[in-house]
Amino acid sequence: MRTKNFGEFHIRKWYLQVEDTLANETGVLADGDPVRKIVIGAAIHNAFSGRFVDDLSAWVRESAALGEEFGKRLNSAIGNAHVASYGKACIVGAAGEYEHGNALLTTVFADPVRSAIGGAKAWIPSTGKRGSPGSAIDIPLAHKDELYVRSHYDTISAMFADAPNPDEIVIAFAFATRGRLHSRLGGPQAP
Template structure:
C-alpha cells in the first residue's frame, strides 16, 4: 500500500476519555492519530520546483495508508465523527513540501472519501526538528459548524522528522468534546457590535 513513498515508520497514538471534571461523559470518546514518517522527495530543491509529479505519486498512497489505519484503530468508519490532518517538515524542507502532501485533492479528497466525510478537513503544518509536538485540530466530518466536535489532538514522533523527512498525520475522534454545551450556529442568537453596545461600551 505504501510502496514507493519512502516510508520509514508509522506511529500510532490512541486515547480514550472515560471521565472529565469528576463526571463520566455520556459515552467514552476515542481519539487517534496516525503519523507516517517519509522521505522528503524535494529536500534541498529550489523554491520554484514543480511538486506535482511526486504529489500524484505519493499523496494517494499516504491517504489510503493513514485513513485505513485510523479506521482500524477506531473501530470502523461509522465510528469516526471528526477528522483532521497535519504535516511536519524537516529542516532541509519547505513548509510547502508538507502542504503538497496534505492540501491537494490527491490526499484531502481521498481521506474525506475513505472516512465518508463531507467537510473541508481542518489542518496544521509546520517545519520543526525531530521530536517537536504539533497540535492537530479536528472538527465534524460532515457538519463542520458543529461546535461540540471542535477539539484537538497532539502528535509527536520522537525521532522525526529528520532533516530530509516529512511527518504526515491523519487524526480522528469518535465523538465530541466531553460535556459540550455552548450551542451551535443553528441555535445562536444574532450577535453584532450593535446588539452588544452596552457590553462593548
Template sequence: MSITVRKIVRHREETLRENGQDVPTTHVVAWVAAVIDNPYPEGYVADLVTIADEIGQEIGALLGPACVELLGEPVEAFGKAALVGLGGELEQGSALIHNLRFGNEFRNAAGGTELLPAAEKVGITGGPIDVPLKHKLDSKTRSHHQTITIVVPDAPRPREILVACVAANAGRPLARLATFGAEVAK
C-alpha cells in the same frame, strides 16, 4: 514515484472523565502517522504539485483507512497534519496534505464530506504539531472543534516529513457550547 516509509506510528486514547465528571460516552481519538523521506529535492522547487499528485493517493491510502480502523468506531471528527523536518520547506508538507488524492482517501474511509482541517509546519525532531479536528459532515458543528497534539520522539528527522490522519468518535468531552451563530441570533 513511490514513498519511502521509515516508520508508522499508531496512537489511540480513550477519555472516560473530564474535569471531575464522567463522560457520557467514552471519547476516543486515534491517529496514524507515517514518517517518510522528503520526496522533494533539497533547495527551492517551483513545481510541488507533480510529486504531490504522484504520491498523494499512496499516502492517503496508507493512513486514512488505518486511522479509521484504529478508531474502531464511526468517525465523527477528523483532521490531518504534516510536520516537515529541517532541510525541508513548509510548502512541501502543504502540497502533500492539501491534495485531493490524499484527502479523498481519508474522507472516503471516514464517510466524510467536509474539507479536512489541517496543520502543517517545519519542526525539529520530536517537536509537537497540534492538529485541528472538525465534524466530518458539518464543519460548523462547534462541539466537534477540538485539537489533538501529535509527538513522535524521533521524527521527523532532517529531510523527512511526518504525515498524519486523526479521527475522533465524538465532539469534545462534555461539550456544551451553543450551536453556531446562536450568540448573534435574535
C-alpha cells in the same frame, strides 16, 4: 538516496496514537461514550530536501496512495466505532520547505481517507510547521460533515519521538469518535 518502499515514497516509520477520554477535566464522567482520538502518522523521506522545486504536482498526485493507506490503518485501529471529526497536519524537517509537507495534505491525499470513513462533506482542518525529532504538533479537529458544529471543535497533541529527521516529513491524520465531553455552547448540532 532512499529506496522507495511505498510507491513513489520512502516511508521510514508508521505511528499510531490512541487515547480514550473517560471524564472531563473536572472529573465528570462522560455524557455517553468516551471520546476516542486516533492519530496515524508516517515519517516520509523528503525527496526535495535542500532544494527549491518549482512543480510539486507529481507529489500531490502520488499522495492518493498515502491517503488509501491511512484509511486502511484507521479502519484497522478504530474497530467498530465511527469517525465523527477529523484533522490533518505535517511537520517538515529542517532541510525541507513547509510547502513540501503541504503538497502531501491536499484533497488528493484526503479523499481516500474520506472514502474509508464512509464519506465526509466538510473540509478538513489542517496545520503544519517545520521541526526536529520530537517536535509536538496540535492537530485541529472539526466535524466531518458540518464544519460549524461547535461541539466537535477540538485538538489532539501528537509527538513523534524520532521524527522528522532533517530530510523527512511527518504527515499525520487525526480522528475522533465524538465531540467534546459535556459540550454546551449551542450552535448547529451534529447531523
